[in-house]
Amino acid sequence: MAVAVHRTIAGRSLGGCRMWHYATADDAVADVERLASSMSSKAAAAGLGIGGGKGVVALPDTAPDPEQRRDALHDFADLVESFGGRYFTAQDVGVTLEDVVFMAGFTDYVTGHPVEDGGSGDPSPYTAHGVEIAIRASLGGRPLEGRRIVVVGLGHVGGELARRLARAGARLAVSDVDPRRRELADELGAEWVADPAEALFLDADLIAPCALGGVLDEESVPRLNAPVVAGAANNQLAHDGIGELLHDRGVLWAPDFVANAGGLIAVSDELHGFDRARVERRIAAIGDTLGEVYARTTTSTLAAAKELAAERLGTA
Template identity: 45%
Template sequence: MTTPWGLPDFDAHEEIHFVTDEKCGLKAIIAVHSTHVGPAAGGARFWHYAKDADALTDALRLSRGMSYKNAMAGLPLGGGKSVLLADEAKTKTPELLHAFGKAVDHLGGRYVTAEDVGMSVADMIEVARSTKFVAGLPNSSGDVGGDPGPHTSLGVFLGIKAAVKWALGKDSLSGLHLALQGAGSVATGVALHACAEGAKLSVADVDEVKAHKLAERTGGKVVSTDEVLGLEADVVSPNALGAILDEQTIAALRTPVVAGGANNQLATPEDGERLQQRGILYAPDYVINAGGIINVCTEYLGDGDATLVRRRIEGIPVRLEQIWKEGAETGRDPAAVADAMAQRLIGRA
């Protein structure tokens, strides 16, 4: 395998830890991108990768994205991420989660974990048996904590509304067509918010059962994963895995807006410019999907309640508008503008 230093996504990570526990079958990567602002915070992803190198690339990109996300959300946290390499059956045991918790604890608070794709609140309870450096734990009524998914969904929904107002001059999603890629936790929340406001939905997911369930709940229609990005729609909303916007898919887009909750949507930095050249407004993913980490941060630091979480999430559209405004003034694409802002905030301008 190429050494991490030689990878294009390395980006001067402060620490990368490769964790192995043969007894319980744990293979994990913990990537700490930056602790310039505070302890590196970012969820743990449990996923089966075709190649170990793919897991490392994912960890590096997600970790850097968390640095940018936390900085742009105004949180006193740095950025990190962990990936647990699942087998094909995605076997997950309490022993494996405990071993992962011990690895997190060994870092002494430089990294704080929470749930991400493939992990649940119940999993975080198991991880917390081995470390205190964990968030996303069950919450009592009115308190922060628990599943960050609904908070991510709310932020994405508010970001979509801001994008629609900026690009189309509309204050509501009523009557607009949203093409949703993904039918998981975040996409479901986005769909329910959009449906309540009168949007028309097309839904695609690799799990067709999930797609049909979400379409039934929202009165939407199911489309294939091959066609969703190319649908004629007012908004295309990627809410699955990353690197789905590349030269080919961008050329096939038939929408004025791309705004969704998936991490690392652009396959390369040049793809932000490709969107701009086509006149498509892009909502940088780590800005629009910050609702979950806002909730996690407030829980972990204990510096506020659900009202503060809501107020912080409502700042997402404001930051997006600042990005779009600077982009319009400078001619740079929104992704490049957001990256430059984030880099200044973490001391890497």
């Protein structure tokens, strides 16, 4: 397991704990470092006044039994505690709200507590809400009705996003490596795309990557058939140069760390005493931030978003 603190502001950094499979320990460390850095950009772009950190717990090849899993979470909580408040942890891929409650028994430096304890609860619905706002801003603020939108990854965020888009009248196509997610597609009357590798390349108004990162690279970008990409997945670009590739191809990409900030906005709010109205205001501002990013883009939306984040950090 590893914790990376990319930056502290007023002595604090924040970012969820991810439980995931890694081929090597070096891969896990590289991932936690990259994720912590993007948490810094995310917090800065959203003007949250906190630095970026992240944790990973690398899973063994065979699924751990419940007791081993609890022991690992206990160890991770002790590791968080050892940072003395410089790193706050929360939920991320592979970690549940119950896990957060469990870890809070061993360290105070946990955010995203259950709603009944005065916390934000599961951050995913907030993230999905923010991504919907990002999608609307990226489509020029026009109604979503009749727009063909492809959601790739129907997990906590992608599933809730698909529900929201269906309610708004979008023509949905959805995909997931887990065939059980087809149930949700049927429930929403969405087209089910059996091969998630192909979903990215469908003819559509917008693609929303909501699974894991790295999906946009030298091979996938030339094959895109949608003018806009805006989704929840962290680190969608294989590397920063892909930002220019997207721009040169005329694809409008909503920088992930701006679009998916809703969850961070919610869990970080606990540090000031959770206030739902303040959280909703900040999530609504994701649309304005993206508008500013698009207006100032010259070489890539990534460069523009990083520039904006750096400016906001200067005033944080």
